[in-house]
Amino acid sequence: MNVSHGRSKPETNQHETPPSxxxxxxxxxxxxxxxxxxxxxxxxxxxxxxxxxxxxxxxxxxxxxxxxxxxxxxxxxxxxxxxxxxxxxxxxxxxxxxxxxxxxxxxxxxxxxxxxxxxxxxxxxxxxxxxxxxxxxxxxxxxxxxxxxxxxxxxxxxxxxxxxxxxxxxxxxxxxxxxxxxxxxxxxxxxxxxxxxxxxxxxxxxxQAAGESLSVANHLMGGYEIAKAYKLGDLLRQRYEAAVDRAADxxxxxxxxxxxxxxxxxxxxxxxxxxxxxxxxxxxxxxxxxxxxxxxxxxxxxxxxxxxxxxxxxxxxxxxxxxxxxxxxxxxDWSPEPTGGTATRPANDLIRLSDVVFSYGDQSPVLRGISFAVNRGEHIALVGTSGSGKSTAIKLLMALYHKQEGDIEIFGHAVEDWATDALREHISYVGQDTYLFAGTLRDNVAMGNQSATDAQIQAVIDAALLQDIDMKRDIGERGMHLSGGQRQRVAIARAMLKDAPLLLLDEPTSALDTQSEAMVSETLRRLMDGRTVIIIAHRLSALRHIDRVLCLHDGQIVESGTHEQLMALQGIYYRLYKSQEADKDENCD
The missing domain is CATH 1.20.1560.10 (ABC transporter type 1, transmembrane domain)
Known part of the structure; x- marks a missing residue:
């Protein structure tokens, strides 16, 4: 079944006659x-x-x-x-x-x-x-x-x-x-x-100019450390002043x-x-x-x-x-997110992608006919260089983006047949850029299941190794009162509380130091137990316990197997692994 779900960008022609x-x-x-x-x-x-x-x-x-x-x-x-x-x-x-x-x-x-x-x-x-x-x-x-x-x-x-x-x-x-x-x-x-x-x-x-100036201000606040580190103050100030000047004129x-x-x-x-x-x-x-x-x-x-x-x-x-x-x-008038079909319950436990093609707008395809299946309880990893299409595949499974060609089947239904909200009820997601909301630790964890009791919330907080933090503690905007590892464990606790059968992990430990990674990896193992897991992995050395590794290159799956099998092939995965090991040894020296 080939269904096109391309989205057209709204026209912004300034010469277009505005409504009366x-x-x-x-x-x-x-x-x-x-x-x-x-x-x-x-x-x-x-x-x-x-x-x-x-x-x-x-x-x-x-x-x-x-x-x-x-x-x-x-x-x-x-x-x-x-x-x-x-x-x-x-x-x-x-x-x-x-x-x-x-x-x-x-x-x-x-x-x-x-x-x-x-x-x-x-x-x-x-x-x-x-x-x-x-x-x-x-x-x-x-x-x-x-x-x-x-x-x-x-x-x-x-x-x-x-x-x-x-x-x-x-x-x-x-x-x-x-x-x-x-x-x-x-x-x-x-x-x-x-x-x-x-x-x-x-x-x-x-x-319109005021919106541009607000965007520059958002970039400054959102990337404050980068702006300071790279001395971007003058550049951002010039962009801001230019937008403000246009607004003032x-x-x-x-x-x-x-x-x-x-x-x-x-x-x-x-x-x-x-x-x-x-x-x-x-x-x-x-x-x-x-x-x-x-x-x-x-x-x-x-x-x-x-x-x-x-x-x-x-x-x-x-x-x-x-x-x-x-x-x-x-x-x-911008296109709303599609609500999907009528399916609300799984028909089976299989997840399958068949000849899926996807591109962002008019750009060249990011995914070029990838196909793979995941059985219930199986843990698979997507690896590859940056831009190979790993995160895009995750977003397609969450129905955030919509394929141009091919089939995606989740729990026995085509992704188009799922009611979008119902589909996401069966998916938990933890990304590398953890987003936490202003409020308490409890508030953020409870977003995984808003009907959960305090006892259930405390249980997942303990399971995520966050028991040293009071659940009523204010964690600040975007969780800024927590360390990077703590923020990631809050996201894991949130996914634990949701208790969805499919777990999608997008490089959840890539931005952590060694000590924080060890604690997060322990909570991840607890989260992954008994669930179907698709993980995008940055550190290949952590994939020995994964059932199957899919190596992507230029939007295609070029290698598939266990860690040991792919190492024996001495192909792309082998070279990626050796490159990481060399970098690790160099850093140790």
Whole structure:
């Protein structure tokens, strides 16, 4: 059965047209559709606030006109105005509170959705991108989206709704005065749109450069000792400063456009009121409007002018949100890790690879038709020079990567037929670069079986020769409070607790000193007992107890047998072994 599972790298063409604002907003609402009722409630309270405001304006209109004829403001209209005010205040509070609640819940949902998607990205796709850019998309871009839209849904959107109703009420009082005061709006709005147009591109460039700078910082922290040993401070600083410079340049351009919009907003806010006063006096002089009508239109112009005056900030916020959302949604569109088939239980104990071919992307094949089988309880070793395909074979068995040709059968099912999570339940893995999480020793060991009791966890801690460490001890980020040998034994204890039938070991002792290697080797023997084991071995002298050794060269298995049999062949394995022995003797001298 030949099944192709190649993964295409997502396009990153900077000239590709980004999604429109409507497309971004449609996806935003779709992702957060379970909170739509809250947004609808906020809009309904905005409409209620608008209706009450219109009634209040009409009452104020009547009060002013009656004061001009009777000289008093104490009447039914005044009482109605006070009653309406008692409804207006809580309604306005609820519209803003519900808008803020909607925004916060959307932010939480976006973060949770983002983490779930990022944690499920296909491994080969993840390898094609630097971690800093992924972290920038998953964190700072989401923050920008929330900051851009939160104020809109809690303040700006209600203001726009009130502004529309206020405009209708103002037109009803005096359409001549209202339209005359708004005559300048189209010109200002056109200028605002033109100036804000490049904001999306600037924001996208700024966030991309910020991701690059974060990646450089991650390299510095992750490889701190190497950076110090090889005096890479200046080189990394230059790369970091170059990325920060690009981010700053894009930020300056974005801010320049935003600043240019500010004076237009100021003009747009006050100009209609100045026009109303002047033209209103004229209309009153020819008896086209009363003094109460002029005052009412002036009051309504504030509610009309607020959303118009804030048009620049709203446009800027949407442009920022669009630029950041484009990057986030692009991340979400990367191919997820395949969930696999439906098989969840082993059908037999056999593991078999037949004519497996695999390459990373468009590169030449790393594995060139390898075939081997492993029976239950058998311990085999994969050896060979660097780049011969040993670790790749392990990753294919874990379904982290997907072959292009051939067959892989694990416990009686093709790897494609296994449900991916179920397959990994039957596999324990210990690598050479042990990754431990911040927390206690118990926390890290318990990850092998989260339902294990303290007694079970302590038992594997003792079996891994870690009994001198309190299980509640904080081991630090990446286990930095432990020695290299202790970290490796924690990983072994974690695999012991999982108790999976298939054990994959990727050079678990290669980075250890002699004393630490002896202790780790003892815990490995305990872990391997009774399990099917595939081990990538660096030190060939430790393979005498292995049932079978497979020697890889240039992606193919060129020799197979026990340690003694391969030594007798005097082929590639023999030369590798002799080379290591010579290096060992030289180091001893």
């Amino acid at each position: 604002l409507m497309q971004v907003m449609r996806r935003y609402f779709t992702v957060n559709k379970k909170y739509t009722s809250i947004l609808v409630s906020a809009i309904l309270f905005s409409l209620l606030t608008s209706a009450v405001l219109s009634l209040m304006t009409q009452s104020f209109h009547a009060i002013i006109d009656q004061f001009g004829t009777s000289g008093t403001i104490v009447n039914k209209q005044t009482a109605f105005l006070l009653l309406a005010l008692m409804v207006f205040i809580p309604s306005q509070y609820l519209q803003q509170f519900l808008g803020m609640k909607y925004s916060e819940l959307c932010d939480r949902n976006l973060r949770n959705t983002n983490f779930a998607i990022v944690s499920g990205i296909d491994k080969q796709l993840q390898d094609d991108h630097n971690s800093g850019d992924i972290l920038s998309r998953a964190n700072s871009d989401l923050v920008q989206i929330n900051e851009s839209l939160q104020n809109y849904f809690s303040v700006k959107l209600p203001q726009q709704i009130i502004g529309i109703v206020a405009l209708a009420a103002s037109l009803f009082i005096s359409w001549q005065l209202t339209l005359f005061s708004l005559a300048i709006v189209p010109l200002i709005a056109f200028l605002q749109v033109r100036i804000s147009a490049p904001l999306t591109r600037f924001v996208h460039q700024r966030q 894009s930020g300056i351009e974005a801010n320049r456009a935003t600043i240019l919009l500010a004076p237009l907003s100021q003009v747009l806010l006050f100009l209609p009121q100045i026009i109303i006063c002047g033209f209103g006096v004229y209309l009153a002089s020819i008896h086209q409007i009363t003094s109460g009508g002029v005052m009412s239109v002036i009051i309504l112009s504030v509610f009309i002018g607020n959303p118009i005056g804030d048009l620049s900030s709203v446009l800027s916020a949407f442009k920022t949100a669009r630029g950041c959302a484009t990057r986030v949604f692009e991340l979400w």
